[in-house]
Amino acid sequence: MKRILTLDGGGIRGIFTLQILKRIETMFREREGRQDLVLSDVIDFFAGTSTGAIIATCLSWGMTVQEIEDMYVDHGAAMFARARWYKRFRAKYRSDRMSALFQEIFSDSAGQPALLGTDRLKTMLLVVMRNATTGSPWPISNNPAAMFNQLDSEDCNLEIPLWQLLRASTAAPTYYAPERITIGKQSFLFVDGGISPYDNPSLLAVFMATLPAYNVHWPAGRDKLHVISVGTGVTRSLLGDGDPGKINILQQVSYVPMALLESISDEQDLVCRVLGACVHGSDIDLEIGGLNEPSLFDPTEQKFTYARFNARLDVADKTWLPKPLAKATLDDLKLIPRLQEIGQAYADRHVKPEHLDPA
Numbered sequence: 001m002k003r004i005l006t007l008d009g010g011g012i013r014g015i016f017t018l019q020i021l022k023r024i025e026t027m028f029r030e031r032e033g034r035q036d037l038v039l040s041d042v043i044d045f046f047a048g049t050s051t052g053a054i055i056a057t058c059l060s061w062g063m064t065v066q067e068i069e070d071m072y073v074d075h076g077a078a079m080f081a082r083a084r085w086y087k088r089f090r091a092k093y094r095s096d097r098m099s100a101l102f103q104e105i106f107s108d109s110a111g112q113p114a115l116l117g118t119d120r121l122k123t124m125l126l127v128v129m130r131n132a133t134t135g136s137p138w139p140i141s142n143n144p145a146a147m148f149n150q151l152d153s154e155d156c157n158l159e160i161p162l163w164q165l166l167r168a169s170t171a172a173p174t175y176y177a178p179e180r181i182t183i184g185k186q187s188f189l190f191v192d193g194g195i196s197p198y199d200n201p202s203l204l205a206v207f208m209a210t211l212p213a214y215n216v217h218w219p220a221g222r223d224k225l226h227v228i229s230v231g232t233g234v235t236r237s238l239l240g241d242g243d244p245g246k247i248n249i250l251q252q253v254s255y256v257p258m259a260l261l262e263s264i265s266d267e268q269d270l271v272c273r274v275l276g277a278c279v280h281g282s283d284i285d286l287e288i289g290g291l292n293e294p295s296l297f298d299p300t301e302q303k304f305t306y307a308r309f310n311a312r313l314d315v316a317d318k319t320w321l322p323k324p325l326a327k328a329t330l331d332d333l334k335l336i337p338r339l340q341e342i343g344q345a346y347a348d349r350h351v352k353p354e355h356l357d358p359a
Contacts, residue, residue, distance in 0.1 A: 017055060020309050095177045128204065
């Protein structure tokens, strides 16, 4: 069975994601009897968007989950370093600090920036960005057989530095400036991959692994492909229930982007549960529940097994979240200890050994 691990965007809420990954890593270590096991030893394909792209690349690089968490905690202030006041009309935070961190981590043995085609990546990797020049999502992988990864082509994606891909995937509009990447003779501006249908990249990763056009050619089926999808926790965007005539334009402008991102992510999750066999996931809504039983397809027709780990952080749950968060913004570093606590409680409650290999 091939395993795919997919990781949502969500800024500093990636700390919540890491608590779930830490439990998954621990369970694999216990099962395999190897305390030095890292997730790249047992996962075949990592896919991530925005902060999920950072974590996915670190995991494919061979880092432990604890090492990644230490990076977030120790360098969170650098990742969210405020731009000088006279530059904040362009972006809230400094992009150069983020770039420097990625360049320091992802370099080769000679100290040069590691490229997407580096053999330091131990697995297949997918990073999701949005090309703001062409207006299209750009999912880029290190698959050597991919159409745009041919080494004899002047615009080969494998020649792009990893640090630059991550800067592009995390360039959330208003938070960071876009990232310019030159590929062959063309130059493009890129922004956060969350500004696309793939803030939750699970379905995209399945398509890349199985559709003939992507040239990976993994077989589909419940006993052949397992997807573990991890979110960053959710606090719903709310417009409120007051007098509609008093809701101003600024309120609506701030509400719409996050509401759209949440809705699109939920839709990707729903489609995965319909196409696959959902072995874990909170209810989509009160009407259809979690789709944990075969719905549209017979078990023999389901294309993969699927475990989705994510949760509302603003709704109390006596089993693991007695004190919910009112808000959890992408850049609130003060939330790190609370996100660690909440993420660990969620993981202890929800992540079970049978979710690793449900077939």
